[in-house]
Amino acid sequence: MRKTVHPATWAAHAGGAKDQQSSGVVPPIQPATTFLRDTDYALENQSNMYQRPHSETVRHVEKVIAHLEGAEDSLLFPSGMAAVSASLRWVPNGGRIVLQQGIYWGTTKWIRDFCARRSIDLIEVDATDLAALAEGCGGKADAVFLETPSNPLLNVIDIAGAAEVAHAAGAILIVDNTVGTPLLCQPLALGADVVMHSATKAMNGHSDVLGGVLSARDGVAAWEAITLDRADAGAVMGPFEAWLLLRGLRTLPLRVERMCENAMRVATFLEDHPAVEAVLYPGLASHPAHDLASRQMQGGFGGLLSVLVKGGKEDALRVAGRLELFLRATSLGGVESLVEHRYSIESHTGLPENLLRLSIGIESADDLIADLGQALGQ
């Protein structure tokens, strides 16, 4: 399949895959863990010896994602956190990592533990302020890790500006693009070196596969170590999960389009509602980084938003409890809309008590708005 086709075409056709043996229009799953050698003990297929490093199903999905991301290469992992940890495990003892404040809690927690164990200098900064980011790098760092738009605060970081700052300090820039998706934001084109996704979220989109992916531009020095570590340490995705992920990816552009459209309508409705204190969504003109988000993202602002309900924790919980259509569950990026009171899960991280995070799905926006309206009290 020609690589010049639009992302929607590339995704729908799964990168032009079909089964060579059966002529089936979808790619096969190859579950074999080991592969044959001939009578001279040479591999019958030079690409395949043992599944840990060699899965054709996984390789195919990586090829599809790399193209969507504008990357030289992609690597799948069995979860988003396996991808986050792989993106930084090469940093030497005594090195320095600069981390954006207020991002996905699982990432912050793992990086803090990792750095403490390995005597790595960890500097956490407000990355919306590039001067603070530069100060955090302190002239020399190994890696800068950002998440934009961030979960659940929806902060937007200037990726091109951050790349300049990181590179000036000799660091690579890693961007968690889970909320942005490869369709709405392309961090590598903006100067980032490695992009990370929890494929559990919008990429798979059906709340039924756990996965993660890293993608890199050409010539990133750490990429070889990351690739080797995955094969040797063995944090690999199985062929069944990879195959399911590919099925999800085929509708990614369609789902993202609908989620963005729905999220924009829901955010606009909530912003005008008298029981709402504020809505955090980069698509709204009231968002502090709306202009930056408009430049840095194409085709929409994603399906994630947070709403501060007027009052306190009890008021937010009452609204969450009254919702009938939004499912009360963690995670994001699925076809079904979810609501989460993050404070109940991570009260120690300084999140507002009255914050509800909404992951907007592909339902009818009218139904979502009606549900929020009755829950907030009209």
Ligand SMILES: *Cc1c(COP(=O)(O)O)cnc(C)c1O
């Ligand atoms: C969910 C998530 C992760 C972690 O991914 P898992 O697949 O749950 O391991 C990392 N970053 C962001 C922004 C996420 O939403």
